[in-house]
Amino acid sequence: xxxxxxxxxxxxxxxxxxxxxxxxxxxxxxxxxxxxxxxxxxxxxxxxxxxxxxxxxxxxxxxxxxxxxxxxxxxxxxxxxxxxxxxxxxxxxxxxxxxxxxxxxxxxxxxxxxxxxxxxxxxxxxxxxxxxxxxxxxxxxxxxxxxxxxxxxxxxxxxxxxxxxxxxxxxxxxxxxxxxxxx
Amino acid sequence: xxxxxxxxxxxxxxxxxxxxxxxxxxxxxxxxxxxxxxxxxxxxxxxxxxxxxxxxxxxxxxxxxxxxxxxxxxxxxxxxxxxxxxxxxxxxxxx
Numbered sequence: 001x002x003x004x005x006x007x008x009x010x011x012x013x014x015x016x017x018x019x020x021x022x023x024x025x026x027x028x029x030x031x032x033x034x035x036x037x038x039x040x041x042x043x044x045x046x047x048x049x050x051x052x053x054x055x056x057x058x059x060x061x062x063x064x065x066x067x068x069x070x071x072x073x074x075x076x077x078x079x080x081x082x083x084x085x086x087x088x089x090x091x092x093x094x095x096x097x098x099x100x101x102x103x104x105x106x107x108x109x110x111x112x113x114x115x116x117x118x119x120x121x122x123x124x125x126x127x128x129x130x131x132x133x134x135x136x137x138x139x140x141x142x143x144x145x146x147x148x149x150x151x152x153x154x155x156x157x158x159x160x161x162x163x164x165x166x167x168x169x170x171x172x173x174x175x176x177x178x179x180x181x182x183x
Numbered sequence: 184x185x186x187x188x189x190x191x192x193x194x195x196x197x198x199x200x201x202x203x204x205x206x207x208x209x210x211x212x213x214x215x216x217x218x219x220x221x222x223x224x225x226x227x228x229x230x231x232x233x234x235x236x237x238x239x240x241x242x243x244x245x246x247x248x249x250x251x252x253x254x255x256x257x258x259x260x261x262x263x264x265x266x267x268x269x270x271x272x273x274x275x276x277x278x
Binding site: 048049050051052053054058066068069106108109110111112113114116117119120121123126127130133135136146148149150152155156161163164166167168170171175176177178179180181182183 | 185186187188189191192193194195196197198199200201202203204205206207208209217218219227228229230231232233234235236238241242245248249252253256258259278
């Protein structure tokens, strides 16, 4: 008889997981998984959603983009793609920039389509065309790009959060509408 | 996870008095977090506005995003766009 047969390893395993020790092990595992999953739902708030109805017609509106796809200029620092919780910093990309200067640093979505045409994640050229046609009033001076980010406080804290910082910049620029795109 | 950050950022920007429209590729996450106006697309990650070079498709989706500024009156609404990845053709879009 082989070693495994002699030890009757499977009956041993079954006894282990059903024993008090085994059951404690199982509930520790479950708690670990739940803790790992917690960042996914973090940021969910019971507060009512803010809502700003648009008062102007679209041809009078100034429009900017925000994306969480890790887009940045080639002379800006890439986003941190190594940290488990990601990077809550942002990059301001001037809206008139040549798309050849754009790079992507993000490891949570395939880049091939965006590298062929950045507009599929960040419609910077499409928006410029709409402004030229008069479909929208103007494009904001800057678009804002985030990378992969699981932080909450660093993003949304009223005094110091990066999302509030860019919202203030957008307000100063007179932006009326922001379109947001994920990866 | 991008969808989660999109919803969080949209809420913050809207709270500053700027109207926002968000695209989503993960409906469950968008429902969990909540954003003022969301359009959900069954498109692959990395391609919320469609296929590279397909200008008509990209313009169509942008037009739908802008339309949501009028059609969505209830914050938190998620509109399901009907487009099927690679199976739909898009006519030139006039604004």
